[in-house]
Amino acid sequence: MSSLILDQYNYAVVIILMMTGLYVVFASRNLIKKLVGLSVFQTSVFLLYITIGKVSGGQPPIVESHGTDHVNSETTLFASIGELESVVQSSSGVLYSNPLPHVLILTAIVVGVATLAIGLSLVVRVREVYGTIEEDKIEEYDRIYYKEIIERQ
Amino acid sequence: MMLSSYAVAPTIILDLALMAILIIVAFSIVRMRSLFAIVMLQGVYSLVSAAWFVSLDAVDVAFTEAAVGAGVSTVLMLAAMLLANRKSDPVPISKQIAPLLVVIVAGLAMFYAIGDMPAFGDVNSPANTGVGMDYIERTTKEIHIPNVVTAVLASYRGYDTFGEAVVIFSAGLGVLLLLGLNGNAGRWTASPSGQHTYPPMAPSANSRLRSSRDNIKSVTSSAVKKTSVSTARKSKKKRFKDKGDN
Amino acid sequence: MHDPHVILKVISKFLVPFIALFAFYVQFHGDFGPGGGFQAGVILASAVILYALIFGLEAAKKAFPPSWVRIGMSSGVLLYGGTGVLTWILGGDFLSYGVLAHDPAHGQHYGIIAVELGVLCSVTTVMIAIFYAFGSRQPEVDEDNW
Numbered sequence: 267m268s269s270l271i272l273d274q275y276n277y278a279v280v281i282i283l284m285m286t287g288l289y290v291v292f293a294s295r296n297l298i299k300k301l302v303g304l305s306v307f308q309t310s311v312f313l314l315y316i317t318i319g320k321v322s323g324g325q326p327p328i329v330e331s332h333g334t335d336h337v338n339s340e341t342t343l344f345a346s347i348g349e350l351e352s353v354v355q356s357s358s359g360v361l362y363s364n365p366l367p368h369v370l371i372l373t374a375i376v377v378g379v380a381t382l383a384i385g386l387s388l389v390v391r392v393r394e395v396y397g398t399i400e401e402d403k404i405e406e407y408d409r410i411y412y413k414e415i416i417e418r419q
Numbered sequence: 420m421m422l423s424s425y426a427v428a429p430t431i432i433l434d435l436a437l438m439a440i441l442i443i444v445a446f447s448i449v450r451m452r453s454l455f456a457i458v459m460l461q462g463v464y465s466l467v468s469a470a471w472f473v474s475l476d477a478v479d480v481a482f483t484e485a486a487v488g489a490g491v492s493t494v495l496m497l498a499a500m501l502l503a504n505r506k507s508d509p510v511p512i513s514k515q516i517a518p519l520l521v522v523i524v525a526g527l528a529m530f531y532a533i534g535d536m537p538a539f540g541d542v543n544s545p546a547n548t549g550v551g552m553d554y555i556e557r558t559t560k561e562i563h564i565p566n567v568v569t570a571v572l573a574s575y576r577g578y579d580t581f582g583e584a585v586v587i588f589s590a591g592l593g594v595l596l597l598l599g600l601n602g603n604a605g606r607w608t609a610s611p612s613g614q615h616t617y618p619p620m621a622p623s624a625n626s627r628l629r630s631s632r633d634n635i636k637s638v639t640s641s642a643v644k645k646t647s648v649s650t651a652r653k654s655k656k657k658r659f660k661d662k663g664d665n
Numbered sequence: 666m667h668d669p670h671v672i673l674k675v676i677s678k679f680l681v682p683f684i685a686l687f688a689f690y691v692q693f694h695g696d697f698g699p700g701g702g703f704q705a706g707v708i709l710a711s712a713v714i715l716y717a718l719i720f721g722l723e724a725a726k727k728a729f730p731p732s733w734v735r736i737g738m739s740s741g742v743l744l745y746g747g748t749g750v751l752t753w754i755l756g757g758d759f760l761s762y763g764v765l766a767h768d769p770a771h772g773q774h775y776g777i778i779a780v781e782l783g784v785l786c787s788v789t790t791v792m793i794a795i796f797y798a799f800g801s802r803q804p805e806v807d808e809d810n811w
Binding site: 478479481482483491495498499562563564565566568569570572573574577578581584585587588590591592594595597598599600601602603 | 691701702704707710711714718734738739745746762769774777780781784787788791795796797799800
């Protein structure tokens with residue numbers, strides 16, 4: 267349990283945030299609030315991916331110039347102790363965080379806003395037709411409408 | 420292990436502060452009912468998570484999140500909110516219990532799975548020893564550009580990014596189909612043999628409901644009337660150019 | 666009668682060109698620092714959105730006509746796909762930029778620049794399109810509701 271708090275606290279926080287977003291999606295009956303919850307959920311998933319790709323003591327994955335004149339002081343500290351022997355590191359000896367989750371999430375963010383725009387435009391059309399964005403009222407209108415159709419037949 | 424945790428101690432404090440802010444903001448989104456406040460808090464949430472991305476070495480992601488999440492999506496949500504209500508109705512407690520149970524069960528299941536995950540910042544975790552680190556090596560040898568993220572995005576995984584570009588394109592197309600570039604999609608009235616059949620409203624617009632929707636109907640139908648009157652005067656060609664609002 | 670938003674208008678008129686310039690910096694510096702087509706596209710779109718928010722949608726549509734939006738959306742994706750087709754024609758695989766120049770590394774540079782330009786074009790115009798679609802849907806915001 268102590269290892270959970272010390273080493274894996276990021277997952278705990280991400281799960282709390284994720285479940286908060288999910289709760290907003292499930293519980294709120296307002297369509298725009300639902301979409302806000304969805305985007306909170308989405309951002310939490312991004313956080314999960316990025317925290318997995320983090321390497322402690324690492325640098326952003328922007329490789330410095332190929333010359334050896336630039337030496338990171340922190341890296342020399344690590345390297346002198348020999349702690350990083352088993353570690354995958356670039357040729358210049360600097361430790362970088364994993365770039366792959368960054369790439370995946372980078373595109374996911376932009377696609378996320380595009381899908382959010384689709385959702386919002388659906389909400390706008392729903393509002394224009396039904397006059398409300400509360401799910402309960404929309405369901406009630408639908409019920410009345412179908413009842414009327416059945417009565418007519 | 421002791422030394423590494425010592426070396427990153429200031430970052431841990433920063434991380435904890437940002438996490439605390441994120442949780443507070445998320446919880447207040449749950450509690451709030453004013454849509455304006457909720458939308459602005461969503462922007463705050465995005466901005467704080469962008470700050471955390473910087474702390475997690477994901478500078479490109481932080482950049483995008485700050486520009487997209489805190490900027491554009493907040494503007495879009497505000498624009499959509501202006502077309503809808505400013506406040507959300509309260510949800511009765513009886514309808515909140517089932518979602519709460521589902522969320523708690525799912526959350527506990529995920530908490531149970533935490534034990535199998537690698538430690539935070541572990542260099543030897545499966546995710547950090549595979550192809551991701553390989554890209555850093557190969558970028559310096561094969562592409563010669565410093566930013567590995569750009570190299571992977573555009574070259575190694577160019578196929579994926581092509582897919583993303585197509586997704587964005589089709590999302591834009593979908594919005595234009597739903598709303599119209601000039602905001603006039605879905606507002607045209609059919610005119611069989613010169614007769615206008617307005618208001619052009621779907622299911623709920625029948626006589627029984629009108630009394631309960633007075634304020635909304637007056638706004639909508641006046642807009643519709645304006646459109647149909649102005650379009651009737653214009654020629655058929657110009658009808659599709661009419662903006663509806665003016 | 667004074668314009669109540671004179672400070673906003675002056676400041677944003679001053680800022681819009683700098684935001685656009687910054688977008689191009691992010692675009693072309695994306696190989697060396699954080700940045701790239703996605704970010705630059707969003708920033709460039711936000712310059713137009715800021716202009717539309719302050720000066721009204723009609724003025725923004727004069728500055729960035731909706732017809733550009735239609736063309737830009739599709740030509741961005743076409744530029745991306747076209748780069749892939751070009752590499753095909755030159756004898757490589759789809760989107761393997763090494764064949765674009767004699768030195769494979771230079772070919773990679775050209776390919777990345779072309780692809781990022783396609784992404785920039787597509788993202789900018791889609792974001793502007795979405796904003797135009799939402800913004801045109803409603804009457805301009807009243808002076809009281811600012």
